[in-house]
Amino acid sequence: MAGIYFHIPFCKQACHYCDFHFSTSLKYKEELLLALKNEFIQRKNYIESSTIESIYFGGGSPSILKPSDIQTLIDSVHQFFDVASDAEISLEANPDDLYSEKVKGFKNTDINRFSIGIQSFFDEDLKWMNRAHTSQEADACIKRVQDAGFENITCDLIYGFPLLTEDKWAQNIDTLVEFDVPHLSCYGMTVEPKTALAKFIKVGKTAPMSETQAAKQFIQLIKKLEENHYTHYEISNFAKNNHFAQHNTNYWKGVPYLGIGPSAHSFNGSSRSWNISNNALYIKKVGNREKYWEEEQLSLYDRFNENIMTSLRTMWGIDLNTIKTKFGETYKNYLLKEAQPFLAKKHLTSKKNTLKLTSKGKLLADYIASELFLIE
Ligand code: SF4
Structure with a gap:
């Protein structure tokens, strides 16, 4: 058992709270896709050849890519590994990318699970976070993905930030419950150093996060979702009808995975490695077959x-x-x-x-x- 993770380091705009590795310029997109394929060939032996149970496209915003680009990467996995017939193949997607043509395009790929970054159904919150989508797009994309026949969907929500009242938080959860989304990942807002959010708090443009508010909303979340028959199977994750995320569960259970792309991490049971977080350097080093990762043996x-x-x-x-x-x-x-x-x-x-x-x-x-x- 093993998993493959592809990091797609592009986003339309920078969310104020985000400290993941991404670029808002698509300038090196083609070169990067080629580098991903080459890294996969160069580093495939990091994990022992075993059956792949999960392929995960994270980022960044993988939904920014064409479905055919994503399928090409999936095909590379098939070329070198046995992929289980029921493997979970997930793609992180932003609502503004999930327009009709795009969703139809993904229907022609092996993607069988969407992880949609909703975060909130309120425009004022999305604006405060600097998300690229609107509340209307958040709503419409879930329907569109479900209508296209994707049943395995997870949505992300964020709680514990100054604008989010208990009433709004309840409405956000209720909306996903009403959509019958079978899996939810809900995270308390964290303030990472060097983000715009950290700066705004420092200069008094926004209030700091309140631990008391986050704790209250976490309790509210658990209560509401348990009432609606979701299993709280990990601190931030809830699933209905056994829709546990294969990718995340493997990670929590110590299953090896190979991470491809700038900033991606890998784990093979005895060591951990992480790639450089710079698109241009990553592309150059993969092309020259220079080392682009650091590795530590786990004690x-x-x-x-x-x-x-x-x-x-x-x-x-x-x-x-x-x-x-x-x-x-x-x-x-x-x-x-x-x-x-x-x-x-x-x-x-x-x-x-x-x-x-x-x-x-x-x-x-x-x-x-x-x-x-x-x-x-
Ligand atoms: S879309 Fe995701 S990865 Fe991109 S900036 Fe926003 S939170 Fe970060």
């Missing part, structure tokens, strides 16, 4: 901590038998000892040899994980 501490961080955030929790098998009895006992204060405060439960977050614990997931980490 036992790294692997242990990563395992804790990713599994604690999921509904499956930390399986103590897995910890014992992978790291040994001493580490399992260490973990149980460190978990005691959180078990006492009912932030964690321990059942059937598994540690899981309680509802209270979900609000402190990252803090609890960091307290369970091994420190070198």
Whole structure:
């Protein structure tokens, strides 16, 4: 089992909160597509040849590309790997890119899942975020994608920013519930350094994010979605009728993946690597077969901590038998000892040899994980 990730580093405009790697110029688009194909050939052996269960186009905005460009990349994967017949093949898309012709075009590709960046159904919020789409486009694109026969859809929403009242947040969630979207990813607004948002807060143009508001809206989200039969299977992810995201779940379960494109990360079980975050340099180095990535061998501490961080955030929790098998009895006992204060405060439960977050614990997931980490 393994996954392939393609990073498409282009966006129409820069969202104020975003610190992903992308360029708003499509100047090197053709060269970049060629470099992606070449990198795939050059680095395919980073992961052991195994069946590919998930192909994911992220970014950036992959929906900016022509469907035929996306299919060419999918074809390259088929050329070198066995792709499972039921593989999840996802594409991140922005509402303004999902016009009729484009959606029809994607129907002729192997894409079988859309991840749509809605973020909010209110124009004032979209403007504040500097998103390229309008609320009307957000609404229309979901319908268009569903009408075209795509059933496997996930939508992103953001909460915890100054303009978002509880009433608006409830309406955003309700809209997706009414559309019967089977998967939602919902993120609290974070302020990353060097973003426009960080600058606006610094100069007083916008209020800072409130942790209290984010916590309230997170609780509101869980309640609403659980009432509507969504399973809260990871801190930021909710699915109906087992529409769990294969790509994300593999990542949380430590399945190897090969990341292609500028800034893409890869993981093969024993090491992690990440590509340079510069389109022009990436294209040049791939073309010259120079090294364009950095790599680190993961220590036992790294692997242990990563395992804790990713599994604690999921509904499956930390399986103590897995910890014992992978790291040994001493580490399992260490973990149980460190978990005691959180078990006492009912932030964690321990059942059937598994540690899981309680509802209270979900609000402190990252803090609890960091307290369970091994420190070198
Ligand atoms: S569309 Fe996505 S990747 Fe592009 S700037 Fe906005 S948040 Fe970042």
